[in-house]
Amino acid sequence: MLSESLKAKFEEIIARYPLKRSAIVPLLMFGQDEIGYVSDELIEEVARAVGVPAIEVIEDVGYYSMLHRQPIGKYNLQVCTNVSCMLRGGEAIFAHCSKRLGIGHKQTTPDGLFSLEEVECIGACCGAPAMQVNYDYYENLTPAKVDQLIDQLREAHRNLGSGTGE
Amino acid sequence: MAETRSSVSLTIDGKTVHVPPGTLLIEAAKQAGIEVPSFCYYPGLSLQGACRMCLVSIEKMPKMQTACTTVVTNGMVVRTDTDEVKNARKAMLEFVLTNHPLDCPVCDKGGECELQDMVFRYGAAETRFLEPKLHEEERKFSSLVYYDRPRCILCYRCIRVCDEGMDVNAYGIGFRGVHSEIIPNRDGRLECEECGACIDICPVGALTSGTYRYKTRPWELTYTGTICNHCGDGCKTTLSVRNNQIIRANNRDHSGVNGEFLCVKGRFGWDFVHHDQRLASPLIRQNASQHPATWEQALEMTAERLQAILTERGPNAVAVIGSNRTTNEESYLLQRFARAVLGTNHIDHHRTADFSSLVRALTEAGAADRYATMEDIFRASSILLIGNDPTHQHPLVAYQIRQAVRQHSASLYVINSAAIKLALRQAKLFLKVPPRREVDVIRVLAGGGEAPDLAEGGSQAITALRDRLRQETDTVIIFGDEIRGGGVAELVRWGLSLPGRTRFVALGDYANSRGAADMGLLPATLPGYQPLADAAARSRYESAWGASIPAEPGKDLRSILSAIDAGSLKALLVFGSNPLKTFRLDQSVLSKLSFLMVAELFPTETAAMADVVLPAASFAEKSGTVTNTCGQVQALKKTMRRAGTRSDFEIICALARLMGANWRYRSAEDVLREIIAHVPGYAVPLPSLLVGRAVATQPRGLPPLLEDSNLVFSSRDSLFTSGTVSRYSWALNSVDEAKRPYGHIF
Ligand code: SF4
Ligand code: SF4
Ligand code: SF4
Ligand code: FES
Ligand code: FES
Numbered sequence: 001m002l003s004e005s006l007k008a009k010f011e012e013i014i015a016r017y018p019l020k021r022s023a024i025v026p027l028l029m030f031g032q033d034e035i036g037y038v039s040d041e042l043i044e045e046v047a048r049a050v051g052v053p054a055i056e057v058i059e060d061v062g063y064y065s066m067l068h069r070q071p072i073g074k075y076n077l078q079v080c081t082n083v084s085c086m087l088r089g090g091e092a093i094f095a096h097c098s099k100r101l102g103i104g105h106k107q108t109t110p111d112g113l114f115s116l117e118e119v120e121c122i123g124a125c126c127g128a129p130a131m132q133v134n135y136d137y138y139e140n141l142t143p144a145k146v147d148q149l150i151d152q153l154r155e156a157h158r159n160l161g162s163g164t165g166e
Numbered sequence: 167m168a169e170t171r172s173s174v175s176l177t178i179d180g181k182t183v184h185v186p187p188g189t190l191l192i193e194a195a196k197q198a199g200i201e202v203p204s205f206c207y208y209p210g211l212s213l214q215g216a217c218r219m220c221l222v223s224i225e226k227m228p229k230m231q232t233a234c235t236t237v238v239t240n241g242m243v244v245r246t247d248t249d250e251v252k253n254a255r256k257a258m259l260e261f262v263l264t265n266h267p268l269d270c271p272v273c274d275k276g277g278e279c280e281l282q283d284m285v286f287r288y289g290a291a292e293t294r295f296l297e298p299k300l301h302e303e304e305r306k307f308s309s310l311v312y313y314d315r316p317r318c319i320l321c322y323r324c325i326r327v328c329d330e331g332m333d334v335n336a337y338g339i340g341f342r343g344v345h346s347e348i349i350p351n352r353d354g355r356l357e358c359e360e361c362g363a364c365i366d367i368c369p370v371g372a373l374t375s376g377t378y379r380y381k382t383r384p385w386e387l388t389y390t391g392t393i394c395n396h397c398g399d400g401c402k403t404t405l406s407v408r409n410n411q412i413i414r415a416n417n418r419d420h421s422g423v424n425g426e427f428l429c430v431k432g433r434f435g436w437d438f439v440h441h442d443q444r445l446a447s448p449l450i451r452q453n454a455s456q457h458p459a460t461w462e463q464a465l466e467m468t469a470e471r472l473q474a475i476l477t478e479r480g481p482n483a484v485a486v487i488g489s490n491r492t493t494n495e496e497s498y499l500l501q502r503f504a505r506a507v508l509g510t511n512h513i514d515h516h517r518t519a520d521f522s523s524l525v526r527a528l529t530e531a532g533a534a535d536r537y538a539t540m541e542d543i544f545r546a547s548s549i550l551l552i553g554n555d556p557t558h559q560h561p562l563v564a565y566q567i568r569q570a571v572r573q574h575s576a577s578l579y580v581i582n583s584a585a586i587k588l589a590l591r592q593a594k595l596f597l598k599v600p601p602r603r604e605v606d607v608i609r610v611l612a613g614g615g616e617a618p619d620l621a622e623g624g625s626q627a628i629t630a631l632r633d634r635l636r637q638e639t640d641t642v643i644i645f646g647d648e649i650r651g652g653g654v655a656e657l658v659r660w661g662l663s664l665p666g667r668t669r670f671v672a673l674g675d676y677a678n679s680r681g682a683a684d685m686g687l688l689p690a691t692l693p694g695y696q697p698l699a700d701a702a703a704r705s706r707y708e709s710a711w712g713a714s715i716p717a718e719p720g721k722d723l724r725s726i727l728s729a730i731d732a733g734s735l736k737a738l739l740v741f742g743s744n745p746l747k748t749f750r751l752d753q754s755v756l757s758k759l760s761f762l763m764v765a766e767l768f769p770t771e772t773a774a775m776a777d778v779v780l781p782a783a784s785f786a787e788k789s790g791t792v793t794n795t796c797g798q799v800q801a802l803k804k805t806m807r808r809a810g811t812r813s814d815f816e817i818i819c820a821l822a823r824l825m826g827a828n829w830r831y832r833s834a835e836d837v838l839r840e841i842i843a844h845v846p847g848y849a850v851p852l853p854s855l856l857v858g859r860a861v862a863t864q865p866r867g868l869p870p871l872l873e874d875s876n877l878v879f880s881s882r883d884s885l886f887t888s889g890t891v892s893r894y895s896w897a898l899n900s901v902d903e904a905k906r907p908y909g910h911i912f
Contacts, residue, residue, distance in 0.1 A: 053335040055351045062340035062349065153453075 002045055006034050010049050018111060020050040024060050028067055037068045065119070073108045073115035075153050077101075078132040084125035089141075094118050096143040100150060108163050114150070135151050169455060175518060176242035177182040182540040185186045190218055191233040195246065195545060195828075200776070202246055203284055205262075206321040207234035210573070211330055212323045217262070219284070221254045222246045229395050230254055233543035256290040262676040263293060265300045267316045275371030277384045281319060300344060309358040309900035310434055311365060315347045318372035324364035324647035331427070333568050333591060334358045334912050336629035344658065348372070348402045350498040359885055359912050360901050361561075362433040366416050366426065377434055378414045379898055381468060382406075389418060390805040391858050394432040394899045395677045395785035396888040397490055397561035398422070398518075399540070400794025400856065405786060412436050412786060412805065416833055423540040423745045423798060423860045429561035431888055434897035436786065438609045439892040443768055445781035455730060461812065461820075468739075468778050469824035471761040475737045476508065481716065485512035485726045485735055488687035489742025489814070490676035491891075493790025493802060495837035496814040497678070498693055498845070500741060503818050507827045511689050511698060511720025512735070516748050519674030519795065520650035520878045521683040522869040525695045527658035528670065534866040536662070538642040540667035544570050546669075551797055552657070553604050554646025554673050554910055555586045560795070560883045563644065563673065564631055568592055573722035580633060581607050583648075587911045604645075605653035611635075612660035639666040647803050648879040651872035673878050677785070678891065680792035685841075686846070689720030694846035695867025710844045713827075727751065730758055737761040741814055743781065744890045748881065765817055770890050781811045788813040790834040791855060798860040799850050 002010075009030050014023045015121050024046060027140075043084055049052040050151050061067045071097040079085075079094040106117045122132035127139025138149060175185045176194065195202045205217035221230040225243035228249065230460035233244075245251065262281065263891035270276040296335050302315035311351045325337040325348070336358035336543075351355040366375045387406040394415075396400040404420025406414040415436050430837040448464030449456035459467075468587045475483055486504040488497055497515075504513040528534050541547065543566040557563035564587075570576035571592045581604055582599045587594040599607055599621050610617045610625070611632050618624045635641065643661050645654075654672070659670040674680055686693035692715075704715050721729060727749060730736035738759055745751060747770070756762060756775045764776040773779050786805045793799045812820075815834050822829050831837050838855075841848050847865035854861050872878065881889055886904035888895075898904060903912065 018859070055335060055338040055349070058351075059338035059347060061342060063342050 002042070003033070003034065006031060006137070010045075013050060021052050021056070023050055024052075024057055025064065026146065027062075028057070032067060037071045056121035061117065066118075066159065071112075074113050074126065075133050076115045078117045078119040080120070080122050080128070080130050081130075082121035084121070085129040088128040093131065093141050093143070093146060096146055097131075097150075113154070128145065174238050174240050174530070176238050176240070176244060178244045179247050180630050185238055189236075189238050191222065191231075191236040191242075191244065191605055194238050195222075195233060195244075200246055202233045203288055203318060204234055204324065204587060205284070207322050208326070208367065211323070211326040214326065216320065217259050219255065221251060221258070223248055250829055253287070255288040257287050258293070259289040260293050262319050263289075264295050265316055266319070267299065267301070268682065269317075273317065273371035274374045274379050275368075279371060280360045280369035287853045299586055302347070305354065307350045307354075308358075308360060308376070308902070310360050310362060310430070310897060311356055312374045312376060312379060313348060313350075314372050314374065317370050320346055320348075320349060321369060323367045323369065327363045327367045328358070330572060331363055331487065331565070331569075332359075332361060333587075336812060337364065337841040351624070355902075356544075357903060357912060359561075360430040360434070360903060361428065362416075362430065363427070366433075367429075370883045375414065375434075376900070377437065378432065382408055382413055385500055386411065390803050391419070391421075392805060393677065393800050394428070394436075394524045395559055396431040396435055396891075397562075397883070398674045398676055400677065400792065400800055400860070401428055401559050401562055402860075403428060403432050405436065410806045411505075421802070421858060422798075423794065424562050424565075427562055427565050428597070430885055430901070431561075431892070433896065435888060435892065435895045437897050438450075438767070438891050439784045439786050439806075440896040441768070442562070443809065443894060443897075444784075444811075445766060445769060445773075445779060446501070446808075447477075447774065447781060447811045448781040449776075451777045454478070456774075456776070461780075464778050464780060465817075465820050465824060468761075468763050468780075468899055469821060470778070472737055472739075472821075473506070473825065475760060479736055481509035483514070483734065483736040483770055484508050484510050485721065485729075486510070486737050487726070487738065487743050487745060488513065488515040488682055488724065490515060490518065490674075490679040490889075491744050491785065492678060492679040492682075492814045493788070493792055493834065493842060494678065494685050494799070495688050495790045495834040496818065497682050498841055499815065499818045499822075499831075499837055501686045501688075501693065502711060503822050503827075505707075505715045507822050508678055509716055509824050511716055511718065512726055513687060513720055513876075514723040514726060515679075515682045515687040516597045516690050516723065516743060516881075517674075517683070517878045518676065518679045518746055518880045519647055520654050520872060521672055521674065521680055522688065522691060522695060523651055523654035524658070524670060524672045524874055525865045525867055526869055527655045529695075529866050529868055530655075531658060531662055532789035533658075533662055534864050536667075536669045536863070537797050537864050538644075538671050539798055539860075539862050540566055540794070540854065541667060542669055542672065543567060543642050543644070543796075544573075546570060546642040547638050548579070548641040548666075549575075549625065550579045550581070550635065550641055550643045551588065552581045552608070552628075552643070552645040552646070553590075553648030554880070555582075555584065555585075555882075556673070557645075557797050557911075558909060559588045559880065559882065560673055560677070561885060563671075563795075564588060576603070577634070581631075581635065584909060586909070590911070595627075595634060597627055597631055602648065604648040605656070608649070608653065608657050608660060612656060613662075618858055632636065638664070641666055641668045642671060644671045644673060644724075646905075647878050650878040651875050671796050673880075675883065677794075678792040680795050680797060681791075681799075684793055684797075684863070685845070688869070691720050691869040693841070693844070693865075694848060695869045696864050697869055699868070700868075700871070707844065710840070719870070722877055724874060724877060725751075727755060733758055735759075738763070740766075740772055741817075744770040745773045747774070747890065765814055768894055780817055783808060783811045783813040784816065787811060788815065788834070790815070791838060794860070797862060797865065799855060800860045801858065850863045884910075 081090040130139045204220045206214040215235045220233040336351045381663045401424040404418035447458040450459040577594045580593040583601040762776045763778040764773040765780040765782045766773045789804045850861040
């Protein structure tokens with residue numbers, strides 16, 4: 001069951017578009033933020049809310065790499081390796097994250113805390129190399145800054161209460 | 167041809183072409199005899215513009231254009247034969263082949279593949295892509311549909327035919343770029359009608375059939391155009407046969423009443439023909455069990471036992487039950503055999519629609535031209551559907567209705583006790599009524615009056631429907647077994663009183679239920695709906711047959727069964743019917759018979775009780791004609807042989823001969839000639855039938871009123887069932903969807 005607040009959000013978003021189906025992607029994003037990933041139920045609910053067969057929603061989920069069909073880490077490190085970042089060491093940043101966390105592209109640490117992804121330009125070229133952690137941006141990265149960030153995130157998680165994950 | 171206001175003129179490769187405004191360039195080129203290659207373009211489906219194979223150059227346009235999405239304009243100058251165009255085609259094909267495995271030697275489609283043809287005609291001989299090709303394993307979407315991603319050229323035809331043709335919406339495109347692929351609706355599996363239209367329409371070997379894959383090559387097959395033997399819609403189908411085995415069915419040339427349509431039963435459900443429980447030898451009961459016998463023994467025993475009972479008890483002790491699936495010729499002969507050889511009118515069949523009452527009502531009203539054909543359903547501007555669930559029971563009728571609504575905005579009105587798919591998805595107005603109250607709605611529609619509790623929405627809803635129908639100009643009224651007897655008369659009377667033109671279709675279950683009624687497998691009706699009580703009609707057949715017909719009307723099927731139970735009826739002949747199951751009889755009833763003969767394909771419940779069982783030929787093993795539920799006659803063509811079996815035609819002729827009749831039919835065609843000459847309404851042109859056309863009939867006659875409304879009932883087969891026969895189809899039982907409850911909406 002989707003929460004009441006999410007359902008209200010759905011209605012509000014759908015009302016913004018002249019064509020209901022235009023709301024599919026935003027609905028999925030908000031749904032994913034609440035649930036953690038795109039569940040079967042979320043797909044059905046979105047399809048019903050905008051009045052299309054479920055397969056049309058499934059098509060969108062496959063198309064957009066920011067939508068996940070499985071639960072991912074609490075912190076999703078999306079490292080840009082597109083042109084600007086690549087020229088300023090983005091690939092080394094990605095390799096460093098991978099080594100430090102012990103996971104590769106689209107993988108999650110066993111404790112469920114971190115996921116890693118290599119992504120295309122995130123529109124932060126002026127601060128290249130850049131990465132996005134969930135919705136927050138971190139720019140002008142170096143391996144040392146990455147280490148610091150990972151430590152901070154771990155710390156933040158610990159302070160939030162022992163491992164509830166939420 | 168001079169240019170008129172309603173035509174556009176343009177030049178293609180120097181040829182001047184005149185076409186109606188709105189014509190697509192690709193179609194205009196076709197008219198001029200110029201081929202513009204295409205993959206994604208498909209007449210009847212929405213435009214996709216996905217493959218870029220159809221690029222042409224148009225004067226004054228800076229870039230080449232896709233001919234499949236460009237509408238012609240006056241004075242357009244088009245070239246399809248320039249180097250630029252030729253190079254574009256080469257480049258597009260090079261692209262299409264980037265990840266294509268070129269496994270033609272093992273691919274099902276090899277030999278009839280549009281990509282092969284296209285590369286052969288327009289392709290470059292080499293490629294500039296040297297990278298390894300992306301590979302994906304083949305996937306099983308269902309037991310009948312497989313998907314081979316590397317072969318897919320992403321033309322979207324499968325998606326569109328499922329959305330727009332079937333209204334099932336089972337496919338989508340997953341992922342993107344080189345990883346794009348066709349995805350089914352349920353986690354890698356299909357949940358759909360399993361019609362196989364997507365396999366048929368796929369230009370390459372990406373979607374393959376669970377029953378055909380890796381079995382053969384198309385040039386090793388022989389092809390025979392015949393008619394599907396399942397529901398009453400009469401789809402034309404081409405059976406592909408190798409070594410006396412059917413391997414595939416599709417309507418290869420898209421001719422006939424169904425174009426390219428076939429449902430799951432037509433496309434896959436023919437496999438019962440090869441089932442290993444097919445009866446292969448006659449059986450004779452000795453003591454308690456049935457034993458194999460020769461045809462001569464079985465036929466002679468039947469004739470002797472019949473003769474003995476006739477001598478001892480007279481013709482009133484003998485009855486015959488005919489089939490909804492055998493040919494017109496066989497049904498005609500069977501009633502001739504009963505009436506003129508056995509001397510009894512105790513002959514009937516399981517009536518699944520009240521065709522007789524429709525003929526009677528239209529004839530009484532002087533409106534015998536108001537039968538609608540399958541084509542008329544598609545062309546009508548409005549359709550009123552009363553009862554039935556065509557999506558399950560009449561897949562082609564449902565398809566025609568959907569296409570009428572989609573392609574020219576026909577208005578669909580539905581009166582039904584269930585929220586059937588057509589009511590939910592296509593109907594302009596849906597009147598939901600309590601079960602068995604459909605006919606009451608007709609009464610209110612016709613006579614006015616109040617019926618607040620009759621339909622959801624009360625009297626207002628009925629009034630609204632009446633008002634809408636009165637504004638329509640061309641309505642086809644389609645009804646199921648919910649309307650029968652007097653109800654049909656009321657419906658016809660009211661329908662004909664509407665201001666616009668109205669035509670009618672009664673929906674009956676199996677491949678030849680209409681033919682069974684047309685041919686007089688009825689106790690008080692002669693072929694062509696001529697009443698037995700009419701002495702003139704009787705004497706016409708008497709002189710044609712050189713024998714007399716008893717004047718006393720026979721017993722209908724339920725009366726036959728109760729007479730057996732009462733002990734007054736002693737011998738029963740059953741052809742292609744399973745009354746024990748259809749009429750939910752207790753075995754003890756049939757065991758009161760002195761003699762039971764059953765001609766059948768399978769050891770059915772009824773056959774198991776018989777004294778003589780005769781293994782009959784199936785639809786694939788004989789020729790003849792069948793008449794679909796709309797009254798369109800089509801030819802069945804013999805496709806193969808089955809050792810040990812004989813057609814009902816041969817069986818009936820042999821019995822007649824053994825019982826002293828002097829019949830001179832050498833083939834079913836001789837019987838057809840007699841039908842054409844003597845049965846009113848059946849003067850169909852033989853050549854049209856033989857070239858595979860559907861010939862509409864318009865019967866005229868005043869058959870007696872329906873004896874008992876319980877005589878008419880549909881078996882309510884689903885998309886995946888077809889009476890007893892479907893039990894013996896691997897394909898129809900293999901799909902998960904077959905386990906869904908009746909009426910499930912896919
Ligand atoms: S088989 Fe299923 S997926 Fe294919 S066209 Fe038919 S309904 Fe659609
Ligand atoms: S599976 Fe066949 S019909 Fe469907 S997109 Fe691929 S090539 Fe076209
Ligand atoms: S719609 Fe009827 S006639 Fe046509 S393929 Fe299906 S079962 Fe056969
Ligand atoms: S290239 Fe990395 S943010 Fe634009
Ligand atoms: S046929 Fe025109 S783009 Fe595919």
